[in-house]
Amino acid sequence: MASDETYIVPEINPFASPTADAAVVDESGYRIQGNKLEVRTPVKLPPICIHCGDDAHPGRSFARTIYYTPPWIFLLLLAGPIFVVIGSMLVRKPVKIDYALCPGCNGRRKQKIAFVSLVWLALLGCLVGAIAWESAVLGGVCFLLFLTGIVGLILCGEHFKATRHTDGVFQLSGAKASFLEHPIVHRNSLDYVDAL
Numbered sequence: 001m002a003s004d005e006t007y008i009v010p011e012i013n014p015f016a017s018p019t020a021d022a023a024v025v026d027e028s029g030y031r032i033q034g035n036k037l038e039v040r041t042p043v044k045l046p047p048i049c050i051h052c053g054d055d056a057h058p059g060r061s062f063a064r065t066i067y068y069t070p071p072w073i074f075l076l077l078l079a080g081p082i083f084v085v086i087g088s089m090l091v092r093k094p095v096k097i098d099y100a101l102c103p104g105c106n107g108r109r110k111q112k113i114a115f116v117s118l119v120w121l122a123l124l125g126c127l128v129g130a131i132a133w134e135s136a137v138l139g140g141v142c143f144l145l146f147l148t149g150i151v152g153l154i155l156c157g158e159h160f161k162a163t164r165h166t167d168g169v170f171q172l173s174g175a176k177a178s179f180l181e182h183p184i185v186h187r188n189s190l191d192y193v194d195a196l
Contacts (some may be wrong), residue, residue, distance in 0.1 A: 053178030056100035
C-alpha cells in the first residue's frame with residue numbers, strides 16, 4: 001500500500017549516548033530539610049543573612065564554590081597524607097552557591113579574620129624570638145599560638161559545609177534557624193513552588 005504521507009526523520013547523532021536525546025530538566029534551587037539545605041548546583045539564596053535572618057541588601061554577598069569529599073576518602077590517611085590530598089582532589093564534587101550576610105554579621109566576620117591574622121603575626125614574631133634567644137618558653141608560646149591560629153582558621157572558614165551528595169543533590173549545613181525559618185526563604189524554596 002502506497003501512502004501519500006511523508007515522514008521527516010529528525011537528524012540524530014549516531015555517536016551520542018542514549019540519554020543525550022532525553023529531555024532532562026535540571027531542577028535548580030533549594031529545599032529545606034530540617035536544619036539543612038538540599039541544593040543542586042548552582043544555587044542562589046535570597047538576600048537574607050544566613051546567620052541572623054535580617055535583610056542583607058546593604059550587607060555583603062558571596063559567590064563560593066564548596067566541595068563535597070566523601071568521608072571514606074580519609075581512610076587513605078592510613079597510606080599517607082599525600083594520598084588523602086590526591087584522592088580528595090579526584091573524587092570531590094563542586095557546588096556553587098550565592099548567599100549573603102548582613103552588615104553586622106559581616107563586621108563580626110571581619111573582626112574574627114583580623115584577630116586570626118594578628119595571632120599568626122604574633123606567632124611569626126614569637127618564632128623569630130624563640131630562635132634568636134633559644135628560649136623553650138617562647139617555643140611553648142609558639143605552639144599555643146599555632147594551635148590558636150589553626151582553631152581560628154577553622155572558625156573563620158566557609159559558612160557552608162557540604163555534608164552529603166546523592167544523585168546531583170548536595171546537603172549543606174551552616175545556615176542558622178533564623179534564616180531557614182524566614183518567610184522569604186520558604187517562599188523561594190522548591191517545596192513552596194511545588195505546593196502551588
